[in-house]
Structure formats: C-alpha cells, structure tokens
Amino acid sequence: MYQGHFGLTEAPFGITPDTSYFFTSAHSQQALNTLLVAVRSGEGFIKITGEVGTGKTLLCRKFMATLGEDFVTAYIPNPYLEPRTLMLALADELELILPRDVDQHQLLKSITFRLMELAAQGKQVILLLDEAQAIPLESLEALRLLTNLETEKRKLLQIVLFGQPELNKHLEMESIRQLAQRITFHYHMGALSRDDLEYYLAHRLRVAGFTGARLFSRAAVSRLYAASGGIPRLVNILAHKALLLAYGEGRHQVERRHVGLAVKDTAASQGWWWPWLAGAAAVIGVASVTWAFVK
Incomplete structure (x- = not known):
C-alpha cells in the first residue's frame, strides 16, 4: 500500500512472527x-x-x-x-x-x-x-x-x-x-527500552528495504514509546497506522501527530491498562484512517 512511497519492498510492521524481523534486544x-x-x-x-x-x-x-x-x-x-x-x-x-x-x-x-x-x-x-x-x-x-x-x-x-x-x-x-x-x-x-525502540524501528525498516534517512522523527518515536510502553506488537500496530497516515498526506516522514492519531484509533494504547488489551489491538482495523486517502 505505502511501500513504494517510502522506498520499501514490503510492509515492515506486520504482527505475524516473521523470523527475518527478529530483533536482538x-x-x-x-x-x-x-x-x-x-x-x-x-x-x-x-x-x-x-x-x-x-x-x-x-x-x-x-x-x-x-x-x-x-x-x-x-x-x-x-x-x-x-x-x-x-x-x-x-x-x-x-x-x-x-x-x-x-x-x-x-x-x-x-x-x-x-x-x-x-x-x-x-x-x-x-x-x-x-x-x-x-x-x-x-x-x-x-x-x-x-x-x-x-x-x-x-x-x-x-x-x-x-x-x-x-x-x-x-x-x-x-x-x-x-x-x-x-x-x-x-x-x-520485558518490553523494549526507549533506546531499543529507536534501533527496533530502524531494524525492521532496513529488513523491509528502507535505505533513506530517518523515517520516524524523534518526537514521533517518543510518542510511540509513551503509547506502546515498548511492547513490540503495539509498536508494530501504531507504526503501521502512522505510516498510513503520513502516506495519505503525501509526507515522507512520520511526525508526532501521525502517531497521536494512530493512538486514538487503537484502544490498547490509550491509558495505563494497555498491557491487558494488547492482544485485542491486533484485530482493530484501519478503517478510521482511510480519510487520509480521500481528503
């Protein structure tokens, strides 16, 4: 969907357990x-x-x-x-x-x-x-x-x-x-640390074929960490939705507000109770971000 726009060969933030994306935190x-x-x-x-x-x-x-x-x-x-x-x-x-x-x-x-x-x-x-x-x-x-x-x-x-x-x-x-x-x-x-999250994003993007400069701004990474608590599955869900939003706006970098909108669309990332709802987040669709494509 957005792979060509960001120079990717495949979607980098799937939630299926693909060993090629294994990150050595x-x-x-x-x-x-x-x-x-x-x-x-x-x-x-x-x-x-x-x-x-x-x-x-x-x-x-x-x-x-x-x-x-x-x-x-x-x-x-x-x-x-x-x-x-x-x-x-x-x-x-x-x-x-x-x-x-x-x-x-x-x-x-x-x-x-x-x-x-x-x-x-x-x-x-x-x-x-x-x-x-x-x-x-x-x-x-x-x-x-x-x-x-x-x-x-x-x-x-x-x-x-x-x-x-x-x-x-x-x-x-x-x-x-x-x-x-x-x-x-x-x-x-345990969960990823804040520093680990930077490397985790870069690792998955690199495996997916990304060769450009920073794709997630530092502010976006901070927002992503705050919302996910460093839980890899939640990181993947939010990062994928944020990329969809940036793509819909024709942007080549994910900003903090893109992550913020992704958070609003993902119940499991809203509030201190996210660990218990992380599994449910995997089935939440991306229907609410489709406005970006028709705006």
Whole structure:
C-alpha cells in the first residue's frame, strides 16, 4: 500500500512472527541464549514468560530456526488440550502413524519407542508449547510424566513452555509442584527500552528495504514509546497506522501527530491498562484512517 512511497519492498510492521524481523534486544537475545544453553544441558523443563505482545512466539520460531541438525522439534501452538489429545499432537509432530482407536498404553509406548529411536540416531527432541498458560493442569501433569523418559545420560524429551505470566500462577499450585521443581531454566521477557525502540524501528525498516534517512522523527518515536510502553506488537500496530497516515498526506516522514492519531484509533494504547488489551489491538482495523486517502 505505502511501500513504494517510502522506498520499501514490503510492509515492515506486520504482527505475524516473521523470523527475518527478529530483533536482538537485550531481552530477546538473553532469552534466546537461555534457550540455547538450556537445551544443550539436556535436562528438564524450560520456561519463557512475558506479557502479551512481547515476542514470545517470534522467539520460539527463531529458536527453532537456530537449532542445528542434531535437534528434532515438535511445536504445538495451541496446547489447550486434554492429556490424550496432547499426546496425540506430540505423536503427530514426531511423524508417528497410529491406529485411530489407539489406546493410552500403546500411544505412550509408541512415543517412547520413537524417542528412543531418535536418541539412538544422536537426535535430541524438544517439545515447544506456545500459549502454555492455557494448558489444563492434568495435561501439565502428563507432560511431567513424559519427562521421566530417559537414558542413563539424558532425558529423551525436553519441554519448553512459552506463556504469559499467568503460567507462573498455575505452576505455583500444590497439585503440580513436582513439575515446577523440574524447571531448570527460565527467563521473563520485558518490553523494549526507549533506546531499543529507536534501533527496533530502524531494524525492521532496513529488513523491509528502507535505505533513506530517518523515517520516524524523534518526537514521533517518543510518542510511540509513551503509547506502546515498548511492547513490540503495539509498536508494530501504531507504526503501521502512522505510516498510513503520513502516506495519505503525501509526507515522507512520520511526525508526532501521525502517531497521536494512530493512538486514538487503537484502544490498547490509550491509558495505563494497555498491557491487558494488547492482544485485542491486533484485530482493530484501519478503517478510521482511510480519510487520509480521500481528503
């Protein structure tokens, strides 16, 4: 839409987790390093938490892309599943072909055999569960039992939980205290700092093909930080709308007022309660900025 106007090859502020846009801020790099060190230790559970929109799914995909050939990953994006269905999802990720009426015993036996087979090939299997705060408690317990599978030297399966802070509350429950004790590595992802935001914008614009001078004025960046709190998803939503507004006016730089208008159009950025509404902002349309094209 506005790519040609600003000299871009693609839209730079999408909200889909594209690993080519992964930004190595202090938080994201430390989280990635934690994951890489943890999986090479070969033990237990790993937990990554962060507020809505801080980039957990993007980190997960970047992590998978970073792993070498010695690793096999099983990714479940929506783990709101009862124990048997969760086990079936894992079996599917491990490319197991099972009878439709497979019983629980045979299911677990088949998964165990496949894990042992991969271990014999020198492969390390990692199960990654996104939105882990949604996992039912009984399914968390089933996952704990899976980590009992091991050789004399290491676990047959490592599990990485990516979730919102509510995940911590679940893990504090007495009924799954054994699982909480097995979390050997954890990291909490925070928001971008004001300085990080400058680099974040420049990074995404550069990946999208921008070669010009500053596209967001310093005042625009300050307004963007104040409205988003440094939450990457909100930054992307507001930056995209601000670019639309600047384009509609034929401007080649985003100013503070463009960001201000984008903020008014985005409920999640208005007020101290933005962290809890950040997810909803992703579905807000840009209909209210179309006046810029017809003015």
